[in-house]
Amino acid sequence: MTGAIELRIPNDPPFHGVARLVVGGLAARHNLSFEELEDLQLALVTVLEGDDYAAAAEVCVELEVSDDAIAMAIGPLHGDVVRADLEASSGDVLGLGRLLATLVEDAGVEAREDGDWLRLSKRVRGIKPAEANA
């Protein structure tokens, strides 16, 4: 990811707040709305705290901003578990798939050298750096 923010944290709940704050900082710089920020943070924490998702003691979160979207990648994860949860929670089941379908526009597992990563993409309203608004 060119120009992306990369955050590596221990896979431990007290550190998940750090990841939330980083997403918050990015949202502030790019004029995301409170609701868009909330959606991104909830999507991130849902994945970070998912049972049996993380494949290592450390988890990495990558964030990349484009003109109209924020992409977020989280890994390395147990791709088979995440895929199963994404597929299982359709219809009336409120699981990972249903949550992410509401919170972001796109979610999918991609294979990388160090394992599987979950890639999320959220379209946001008119991103522009906060300084440009002054």
Add this chain to the structure above:
Amino acid sequence: MPEERKDKELLRRYHERGDTDAREQLIERYLPLVRSLARRYSYRGEQLEDLVQVGCIGLIKAIDRFDIDRGVELTTYATPNIIGEIKRHFRDKGWSIRVPRGLQELNVKLSHLVDELTVQLERSPTIPELAKAADVEEEDVLEALESGQAYATLSLSAPGGGDDDSDLDPLESLGTLEHEYEVSEDRAVLAPGLAALDERERRILHLRFFEGLTQSQIAQQVGISQMHVSRLIRRSVEKMRAEIATEEEPRRASESRR
């Protein structure tokens, strides 16, 4: 021998004859209950094993204080003791997770500002807009929002701060009367983990994830602030996750014994 009779026999052996082996057996028999209850609180930032240890203290106290002539099952007596011990543990640690007063006040102020600006701007406000309206730095806004998250997650039976938060914990929610629901919501209620939620939490999740309403639309419909909707959504998702983990625990335990 039925489980209750076995419990009674062990309790008699311990209380009447001082048989410590019987006490050990009782502790072992009730460990799955401790683990199950501890799991419900493990998403609040504490390690599950630490909470199981704390819960065991509550279990031992319950076994030691149990009055065999009162005609109550040990499960009934032990459950509030175990939960009480876990809650005490969180209360005792409160000093290390307490949010500074200034941040608490800013969080409450932001809660009002989010609603006001949403009406005024006819869209959800940005962080810089919130910072300007609150006359603070953007970093302060982010920190206050994060502290609100920590407060909602770590507070147990304490009020969630802000508006009309009624924070039901797992024990208090037992036996809560459920009111009639629309058919579509009934179906959603059947989903794993949703049984752990109270009626309002289920309704809010339904509106957000099945009806596709935004937080501000839900806030209007339910009559609470947008920030409160946000807190309830986060907490409900955490509770569901804990409930699902609790439901899966016996299956995992039996699989690991094979």
